[in-house]
Amino acid sequence: MPIILRLDRVMADRKMSLNELSERVGVANVNLSKLKNGRVNAIRFSTLEAICQALHCQPGDILEYQSPEENEQ
Numbered sequence: 001m002p003i004i005l006r007l008d009r010v011m012a013d014r015k016m017s018l019n020e021l022s023e024r025v026g027v028a029n030v031n032l033s034k035l036k037n038g039r040v041n042a043i044r045f046s047t048l049e050a051i052c053q054a055l056h057c058q059p060g061d062i063l064e065y066q067s068p069e070e071n072e073q
Contacts, residue, residue, distance in 0.1 A: 004064040007036045024054040
């Protein structure tokens with residue numbers, strides 16, 4: 001998939017656990033875990049906004065685009 005999720009990296013940088021992020025964002029642990037591990041196909045803007053607010057980051061810190069050509073190398 002050309003979109004890479006970096007939520008785990010940002011959480012580690014902020015020293016924030018999944019449980020703490022879940023409480024701050026108001027999203028179930030299971031759903032954040034799926035997001036953290038890249039097992040989702042979509043994310044609501046409202047959820048992305050809440051995550052960015054809780055982690056004091058930009059969407060680009062969490063989401064990264066990698067072209068298909070880069071995946072082949």
